[in-house]
Amino acid sequence: MDLTDRPLTLTADPALAGLRVLVTGCGGPAGVAVVQELAALGAVPVAADCDPYAAGLHLGHPAVLLPFADAADYPERLLAAAVAERCTAVVVTVAEELLRVAGREAEFAAHGVAAWFPAARAVADCLDKWAFAGRIGAAGVAGPRSALGGPEDLPGPWIVKPRAGRGSRDVHAVDDPADFPTLLRRVPEPLVQTRLTGREFTADCLIGRDGTVLGAVPRWRSQTRAGISTRGTTFTDPRVDELVAGLAAALGLTGVCNVQGFLDEDGPARVVEVNPRFSGGLPISLAAGADLVGQYLRATLGLPVHAEALRAEPDVTTVRWFAQRTAHPAPVPALAH
Template sequence: MVDNLRLLAILLGVVLIAAGIGWRTVRFARIRQGIRSGLADPDPAVRIAAVRQAAELGLASTAPALLRAVRVETDPAVRAAVVECVAAHQWEPASTAAIVELRLWAKAYVGARPDLARSPVRSAPLLAGVAGTVPAPSLHPVREHEFRRRTATDLHVDDAAALGPPPDDDPLARLRILVTGVGGAAGVAVVRALRAAGHTVIGVDADPDAVGIRLADHGQAVPRADDPTYLTALIHAATLFDAELLVPTVTEELPVLIAGAGYLRDAGLRFLFPDARTVQTCRDKWAFYQAMRDAGVPVPATALGTAEGVPGPWIVKPRFGRGSRDVHRVTAPQELAAALTLVAEPIVQTALAGREFTADVLAHPAEIVAGGALRWRLATKGGISTVGETFSDDSVMQTVALTIKALGHIGPANIQGFVSDDGAVTVVEANPRFSGALPLSLAAGADLVGEYVRAIVGRAVRTERLAARPGVRMYRYFDEVYQT
């Protein structure tokens, strides 16, 4: 009887998996058919919407349809939309002949149409072209200075020695600190900051090949936070390497760590976690919107699963998500239905205009911002800032402080939002952890990691060491660690 039930359960699971695969295949086939129909529509606005929808799916599956369209297309606006689509997907590998041909067409079209530099675009464009070629100057004249050849007189490195937090006249004794998520940008930044301060770092990550495991003094792989053995494995690593403090850098780990706080204390670890409700509010973008709206913090118009009552253009993203995954910018109403089908449990927000910022702050005591850094997100990749610059603005910091107070947060956090051309500040989301671009805030002098460690051990947080110098710009690049 038990074997029959087990066999029935297996068969049912196979049927459900097959049904899910079939449903997904049919859904994407319908979306691709809708794109092909849209590209043949007599209305140029519908054709542009179809091009942008194709861009959301990626060139690997839509390049043949776009190629067929541009061969017969006569409307310059539609062709410009295709160029923008190709430019935004230069990161895709040239895996098919259609992608290569489409990129060559876009490069030739841009070369023959200098008037494209005056065409309105949704964001600062990248040049279309074949992957691996050196890009010519930007299509947009406002960005021309970014691509001009620089000389030695353009580079100012004489202030480099002044970067970073000032010397500490009351340093902590050497501590053994366990850092989680050391495969991510935030985890790597925390490992480096702690080691620079003289502490011994034990780095753990779910990926055994995580670079932070190699950068730390000691490293070990642990299961993911959703694995039932995660907490046991973490305590084992802490015990093995005599860790004294715990610094988490991954939001998804916090609920497990908070629930297991008693076990962590029994293992001799000290830590400073936010409240479980705060973490849940930050993870749930719909709950975050409601909490901020009720607290009077300015947030964009938002709806759950629909765009009703939300003015366009729109951002469609998962209610629970991170790292800009599955985030779609929609400008035409015709694109909304497709975007909603591509996102699990979507929320719809008004896409904000203006400059995007992140605030890296330390809240201590609870609900009070002790200090931090404001930085413009000038370029991003995978949700992480790759080019940024610190700035100072009292109204932005006041809005950030209101956000922290509404959340009831304690510890490190990063708040993201926009500043419009008229100076209005709007908050988009909050993360109860260190950010991926933490190195910029540290370089600007805000010792967020060091003062967080002081808070964990019960020492007073020194607000003067959390002030950031404005005008410090960061350019990110790859680096390597070698192991034999």
């Protein structure tokens, strides 16, 4: 939710009107944001999650339960749910799920379900922060110096984080080297990085199938809770555009992603990590007028993407907060095997 009126009046896209679209990960803010935006665009979102009490399953839209991403039959269950719910397309908002369905677009298309999944290598390199550091380093993309398992000769101050993790869980700032022995035992597969200076930002991006950056909306991370932006202000800077283009080439990224990094007054934009999915702070970019959800769905369906619809107004500040909804006592029914 936001405290600003969207500067561009959102109207339903006739090409998307009435289309049923299955959205996964509706227990998280990204999934909820996509569901709400699809409804505003005139589509019919079908919310899906592995938790029967996931918030997005109780917003008044059709809903279905899925297994966890690590279930042996997850790809088949996802496709079966989309077919059973008469969906024209599927939008996956969980990176671990994307890893399971990568390369299976043709299988979905054969059943009448449009999908756009990034390449498995790109998803895996975003999930594995050590692999990510290696890929961007080899490509000459600016990022923090990194070491696996300990600080080695990295200059401080430092950040210690899990090699695989999400949000701000088990992420620690270190100023005193004496703190390393305790943190390195506490954090699973610790990755140590030199802490970047400057102002922190996130960019919500849409990258074409050929690697062309179709749209990138940077916003300052003015306030975060559990790693998710709750207050942000959109801005423009060509250095962010250059960074996103470099990352798309280095990682082979396509589709939606969000880039997290830092900007100093001088020098290039530097990346900390990339998530190959819609971000939890997506409503900030949407509030600034960037039709990231609608244009992504158009591209998924093979329709032309309108570049002008991906432009966002700069200097739009959005404040987001949490709301409550009482779930129906009966859980959402699971899809039959």
